[in-house]
Amino acid sequence: xxxxxxxxxxxxxxxxxxxxxxxxxxxxxxxxxxxxxxxxxxxxxxxxxxxxxxxxxxxxxxxxxxxxxxxxxxxxxxxxxxxxxxxxxxxxxxxxxxxxxxxxxxxxxxxxxxxxxxxxxxxxxxxxxxxxxxxxxxxxxxxxxxxxxxxxxxxxxxxxxxxxxxxxxxxxxxxxxxxxxxxxxxxxxxxxxxxxxxxxxxxxxxxxxxxxxxxxxxxxxxxxxxxxxxxxx
Ligand SMILES: [Mg+2]
Numbered sequence: 001x002x003x004x005x006x007x008x009x010x011x012x013x014x015x016x017x018x019x020x021x022x023x024x025x026x027x028x029x030x031x032x033x034x035x036x037x038x039x040x041x042x043x044x045x046x047x048x049x050x051x052x053x054x055x056x057x058x059x060x061x062x063x064x065x066x067x068x069x070x071x072x073x074x075x076x077x078x079x080x081x082x083x084x085x086x087x088x089x090x091x092x093x094x095x096x097x098x099x100x101x102x103x104x105x106x107x108x109x110x111x112x113x114x115x116x117x118x119x120x121x122x123x124x125x126x127x128x129x130x131x132x133x134x135x136x137x138x139x140x141x142x143x144x145x146x147x148x149x150x151x152x153x154x155x156x157x158x159x160x161x162x163x164x165x166x167x168x169x170x171x172x173x174x175x176x177x178x179x180x181x182x183x184x185x186x187x188x189x190x191x192x193x194x195x196x197x198x199x200x201x202x203x204x205x206x207x208x209x210x211x212x213x214x215x216x217x218x219x220x221x222x223x224x225x226x227x228x229x230x231x232x233x
Contacts, residue, residue: 004176005112006112006172006173006176007112007113007114007164007168007170007172007176008110008112008113008114008172008176008177008178008232009113009114009115009116009143009160009161009164009172009176009177009178010107010113010114010115010116010178010180010232011115011116011117011118011144011145011157011160011177011178011179011180011195012104012115012116012117012118012119012139012180012181013117013118013119013179013180013181013182013183013186014117014119014121014126014129014130015119015120015121015129015182015203016048016097016182016183016200016202016203016204017097017100017180017181017182017186017200017202017203017222018096018097018100018104018130018135019094019095019096019097019100019129019133019135020094020095020097020202021090021093021094021129022093022094022095023093024083024086024089024090024093024094025047026044026047027086027089028079028082028083028086029041029044029059029079029082031082032075032078032079032081032082033059033075033078035078036071036074036075036078037060037063037065037071037075039063039065041059041063042062042063043059043062043063044059045058045059045061045062046058047120048182048183048185048203048204048205049120049153049181049182049183049184049185049186050120050147050153050185051120051147051148051150051151051152051153051156052076052079052120052121052122052125052146052147052148053072053076053147053148053150053151054120054147054151055120055147056072056075056076057072057151060072060075076122076124076148079122079125080122080124080125080128083124083125083128083129084128087128087132090128090129090132091132091133094132094133096133096135097202097221097222098221098222098223099221099222099223099224099225100135100222102222102223102225103222103225103228104135104137104138104139105138106225106229107138107232108138110232113232114140114143114164114168114172115138115139115140116139116140116141116142116143116144116160116164117130117139117141117144117145117146118144118145118153118156118157118160118179118181118186118189119144119145119146119147120146120147120153120185121146121147122146122147122148123141123146123148123149124148126141126144126146126147127141140167142163142167143160143163143164143167144160144163145157145159145160145163153185153186153188153189154188154189154192154193156189157174157177157179157189157190157192157193157195158193160177161174161177174193174194174195175194175195175196177190177193177195177196178190178195178196178197178198178231178232179195179196179197179198180197180198180200180228181197181198181199181200182199182200182201182202182203182204182205182210183203183204183205183210184205184209184210184212184213186199187199187210187213187214187215188213188214191214196231197214197215197216197217198215198217198218198219198227198228198231199211199213199215199217199218199219200218200219200221200222201218201219201220201221202220202221202222207220217230217231
């Protein structure tokens with residue numbers, strides 16, 4: 001059978017898939033929340049697999065604060081500032097997960113494969129995290145989709161496809177899009193959008209939980225390059 005020559009788009013989740021920031025996200029929220037809202041941060045809404053817009057909305061609501069466009073925008077901007085100030089902490093406390101560098105380099109060697117991110121982080125915070133560790137060497141951030149593009153993670157797949165299509169000058173079919181992520185929300189986003197998914201059990205969710213969410217292939221970590229390759233073909 002002839003090789004499929006249509007472009008392929010690999011969209012990486014960031015947190016607990018490519019890297020872990022080890023509590024810095026919570027710390028940054030704690031630092032910037034009072035300045036924006038006048039209230040101390042008492043509770044952060046569920047973070048895993050959520051988009052930042054969702055986290056901001058739900059966290060404001062948990063504090064019985066008004067959730068206006070203005071307050072959401074101010075908090076998102078303050079978070080980016082907070083991360084910018086925490087870059088040194090990010091690189092000393094955080095780390096790139098085992099196998100990530102090799103997997104990125106391996107896929108980068110494939111002609112016809114483009115790599116970017118599909119993440120709940122805002123565009124700015126995603127850029128700060130990825131660049132802090134130098135992972136932007138392999139990722140074209142201009143064709144990714146982010147947690148400030150849409151509240152619903154599944155919508156991010158279409159946004160990334162549209163961006164990639166414009167950049168490449170040719171449409172990327174949904175079945176040539178592969179998401180790699182660590183949460184049931186990553187799995188659901190891919191399945192709803194007709195994309196493929198590889199679950200990576202390096203976050204809060206077990207391989208069984210990711211399989212139960214519908215991921216046909218789950219790897220224990222990105223060091224399992226043969227399994228990853230098997231899915232990508
Ligand atoms: Mg994640």
